[in-house]
Amino acid sequence: MATSNARHDAARRQYEPYLKASWGMKNYWYPALFIHELAVGDTKGVTIAGVPILLRRTAAGVFALRDQCLHRGVTMSVRPKCFSEDTISCWYHGFTYDLASGALKTIIGAPNDPLVGNARLQTYPICELAGIIFVFVGDDNYAPLPDLADDLPVRLPDDYEFRSPHPMDENVVVLGIHRTGNSNWRLAVENGFDPGHQIMHRDAQVILSQNLAFPLGLNPTSPEAITVYGEDGAGPVGIMNEWHSGHYDLVMHNEELDLHPFGTGSVLGLRTSMYLPGVLMVENWPRRGLTQLEWYVPVDGNRHEYWEVILGVCNTEAELKKFKYEYEHLWLPIALHDFNDDDLFAREQMERFYSVDGGVGWDDEQLCGMDAVITGWRKLVSRHNRGIQTPQTHPSPRLR
Amino acid sequence: MATSNARHDAARRQYEPYLKASWGMKNYWYPALFIHELAVGDTKGVTIAGVPILLRRTAAGVFALRDQCLHRGVTMSVRPKCFSEDTISCWYHGFTYDLASGALKTIIGAPNDPLVGNARLQTYPICELAGIIFVFVGDDNYAPLPDLADDLPVRLPDDYEFRSPHPMDENVVVLGIHRTGNSNWRLAVENGFDPGHQIMHRDAQVILSQNLAFPLGLNPTSPEAITVYGEDGAGPVGIMNEWHSGHYDLVMHNEELDLHPFGTGSVLGLRTSMYLPGVLMVENWPRRGLTQLEWYVPVDGNRHEYWEVILGVCNTEAELKKFKYEYEHLWLPIALHDFNDDDLFAREQMERFYSVDGGVGWDDEQLCGMDAVITGWRKLVSRHNRGIQTPQTHPSPRLR
Amino acid sequence: MATSNARHDAARRQYEPYLKASWGMKNYWYPALFIHELAVGDTKGVTIAGVPILLRRTAAGVFALRDQCLHRGVTMSVRPKCFSEDTISCWYHGFTYDLASGALKTIIGAPNDPLVGNARLQTYPICELAGIIFVFVGDDNYAPLPDLADDLPVRLPDDYEFRSPHPMDENVVVLGIHRTGNSNWRLAVENGFDPGHQIMHRDAQVILSQNLAFPLGLNPTSPEAITVYGEDGAGPVGIMNEWHSGHYDLVMHNEELDLHPFGTGSVLGLRTSMYLPGVLMVENWPRRGLTQLEWYVPVDGNRHEYWEVILGVCNTEAELKKFKYEYEHLWLPIALHDFNDDDLFAREQMERFYSVDGGVGWDDEQLCGMDAVITGWRKLVSRHNRGIQTPQTHPSPRLR
Secondary structure (H helix, E strand, O other): OHHHHHHHHHHHHOOHHHHOOOOOEOOEEEEEEEHHHOOOOOEEEEEEOOEEEEEEEEOOEEEEEEOOOOOOOOOHHHOOEOOOOOEEEOOOOOEEEEOOOOEEEEEOOOOOOOOOOOOEOOEOOEEEEOOEEEEEEOOOOOOOOOOHHHHOOOOOOOOOOOOOOOOOOOOEEEEEEEEEEOOOHHHHHHHHOOOOOHHHHOOOHHHHOOOEOOOOEEEEOOHHHEEEEOOOOOOOOEEEEOOOOOOEEEEOOEOOOOEOOOOOEOOOOOEEEEEOOOEEEEEOOOOOOOEEEEEEEEEEOOEEEEEEEEEEEOOOHHHHHHHHHHHHHHHHHHHHHHHHHHHHHHHHHHHHHHOOOOOOHHHHOOOOHHHHHHHHHHHHHHHHOOOEOOOOOOOOOOEO | OHHHHHHHHHHHHOOHHHHOOOOOEOOEEEEEEEHHHOOOOOEEEEEEOOEEEEEEEEOOEEEEEEOOOOOOOOOHHHOOEOOOOOEEEOOOOOEEEEOOOOEEEEEOOOOOOOOOOOOEOOEOOEEEEOOEEEEEEOOOOOOOOOOHHHHOOOOOOOOOOOOOOOOOOOOEEEEEEEEEEOOOHHHHHHHHOOOOOHHHHOOOHHHHOOOEOOOOEEEEOOHHHEEEEOOOOOOOOEEEEOOOOOOEEEEOOEOOOOEOOOOOEOOOOOEEEEEOOOEEEEEOOOOOOOEEEEEEEEEEOOEEEEEEEEEEEOOOHHHHHHHHHHHHHHHHHHHHHHHHHHHHHHHHHHHHHHOOOOOOHHHHOOOOHHHHHHHHHHHHHHHHOOOEOOOOOOOOOOEO | OHHHHHHHHHHHHOOHHHHOOOOOEOOEEEEEEEHHHOOOOOEEEEEEOOEEEEEEEEOOEEEEEEOOOOOOOOOHHHOOEOOOOOEEEOOOOOEEEEOOOOEEEEEOOOOOOOOOOOOEOOEOOEEEEOOEEEEEEOOOOOOOOOOHHHHOOOOOOOOOOOOOOOOOOOOEEEEEEEEEEOOOHHHHHHHHOOOOOHHHHOOOHHHHOOOEOOOOEEEEOOHHHEEEEOOOOOOOOEEEEOOOOOOEEEEOOEOOOOEOOOOOEOOOOOEEEEEOOOEEEEEOOOOOOOEEEEEEEEOOOOOEEEEEEEEEEOOOHHHHHHHHHHHHHHHHHHHHHHHHHHHHHHHHHHHHHHOOOOOOHHHHOOOOHHHHHHHHHHHHHHHHOOOEOOOOOOOOOOEO
């Protein structure tokens, strides 16, 4: 027991930075909204890693700036007021900011105030890809600005036998939803690619309907069970469960309880991997030839925005129509809901044990062999993050 | 005034342990569920003194174990999964525990994990009596295990003139309810046997319907007004208001306001007493020949589970039928509700003043002569408890 | 930037007491209820600056005493019990207080208890004026008791050209409402007479319907833009925006955004001023010849009671009838609601930034030239208050 504690503590010391990352990591690309959620003329507010961000689309594109007026700190997006194409004015006192630079361009009732031209709100880089608006959240003018591709899952070689769609593929179509989960983002990540929670999904409709031989559990038998990406400093940083590599023991029988998987269908090509800042890729899921991606975007210390999208490649209108139909009538209800609702439930159940407000989970959890990839993830984040976000209580940075 | 504060502080020093017992006492028998609430095959979760406890009844009886998986801390009872008669499996990762010993018997997806056979959840002794499942909550393997009888009200001699039913009597029938009260358990206890709050019940249906000469107040005139049980270390520890002993002044008139009781009927034999860990006995209530018992089971620092039961002795089927009818149509609405709803209201009103989250009541209350028995109770608990429960934030004890 | 911070910090040091006044100021007259809200025989409870106060009207007038029984701290007004004309009894244990003196006159069930005659609850002076019951909240027996007139707006000379009604005028009629706002009282005050938030009210019905040339903003051009009252120690202490003095620049055009007021009607005579303990006077509003007063009565650190009343002088029954009709059908919906609902919204939006529970607004706000009167108010309160209320957690003062 002393041994067990000592080993636990030694492991813990290797991921101290991760334990401090309650509010997420900074200087990463995060999904903010689906493109279809922000039409020209729309203004919306999101919160990412505690940072309030206003997004506005004009004819010139999407702009993002801090959603907190410099003057009295109110959230501008709750009553967006735009009196010119390239500005937004705070609804309260008329502080008016340039959308592109964040500069205080005028104060409606005090055009000659010395603050005008001498203050600005932070702005955030934007990138649109695969139906999603990504925003780069972090330090002001962080340079060099990483490529969005570095914060997405790895793009596997075209000739890989079980290759499934990637967001940068030609003709990729991305369909999905996002919703708020009441748990810390790390619990969501650790749930996402956890090889040990198969039993929870035993009765899932997506498994039963395809008669899949979903293993009872997956146990790494050598370090090669896990591939780590990005240690060399290039491309995405992440960790992959090599389920079909021969280095994972796929448990098909529990003798003690005499349990087997229900189905017999192959799950070859199905594989999970996780990338910084918290992006899950599930290859060949919810069926062979599709990919499911998930993001767990930190909102604050106790909530995350849960993104669930399915990627298909549609080379013709007919394929697109079919994929949309299949998504709406099948994958949305049985994968993104029935299956993933259970995941959301599990994370929220863990929240109290691990809560940033006094939970003891990080100290008292008892991890087992199946959790090797989770410990690996914690260490990877601790070594390679671009910055740990400090808990935010609406600081208004004084920028000039 | 200085004198008054000094006297208050001196009294307070005699019950310091009680002031620390926000989360209750440990190493006691507490009611968990009515027997009829847990049929064979049922699994339910309760929280007692901050400890999450899972109860499951199989053909072999009732089992209780800590309702928090060792692995990631989730509450197992929210989705009970049992794959064999003598185990329960956590719904999340399949950690499977022996119901009787709490030992980790298998992990569904990792049967060969070194944790299997080397970890266990705490289990809790169970005792069923008088329609109630009692659970012993406290230290692991606390020994010797006290008798349930020691944590119940005293059993008065058979030849006592006003003897009313006791839970260990032959043919006793117990009917009642339990519900959650939003106050600390100590406020509930102190309300329960308080001889000073008669005025609140002045208009109660149970009193008016029986035309009882319920006194306006009860004032102890000598130390003999109160009997203390268990100081010698044997049997229940408790304190009894000897209302009809001649050592209590039963106030029947307040001159200042010209107030009298409404009724004229005798309340001889009616008496209240309180036992550790917080069990009230009201003899000959709600009518001569019945007993009302109440428990105020700590849930956390701000809530208690309020148990209200009425005991009758039924030697024949006809008596049983009559008692059940009388309970359902009379005592349930007018005693357990109309009368005790007022008590629950009073405790919840006190909660803010005494709240464990910053209330000042324990310091600023101004007790008076009628409160002697309450101060006596506080001191008794402070001298004789088997342990004060520390505030719980879901610690997961590492047991082997 | 260093300069800017240094200047901000120097200003801040001049209003440190104000920054500590989260729970308001003590030893002031505050409105508690409208007279019509407390008929003979009524008992109601209010909370002012954290102090629970019970108000009761008998044939002899209105009485106010601390709404917290000395014994176990419960709020008496939740179940008022009066067994004689000049007392109130606590519903729980019958502690009975003299309404006028607060003295403990009897305990219903313990008339001979030594506490009787030797304990009392604090009472609070009452003054009824202009339809409102005012209560003096502060230290016990604070002397000399200030005149209510000192805690109202200044009464302007009868011959002042734009004079509008004052609560002490003959035949004044006061109509209005009060409701709870979820923000600190200081945010409410600062919103009330803020010359910079005109843009928020640009589309208000009360402005559009009267075609008012409401300026885009008001910028002080010399210290004479602001008149300070009460620095000499006599009469109300307050600060007035002299909008039409020639020392305020009324901005009628923002060139950057090419914005103008919509209307052309004169707002001559319209002026705002604020007095301790937080009383706003808006002269000639919502139309020439009327006055709007507002109070922002601290409830606790995060809430205020928002009082909005309109004063008219009615010398005949016909004038009274007309004023009431006009109030109900016009000023209530378009001024006290449409216009002031926006103000309430603004305060609640600021709350998070300035919250007493961890907000950073007081440090991070970036005030501008239009905010001179707000900074002036903060300093005035800091120099002239009769006492800063300490955060209240229901202390029960031991009085004799």
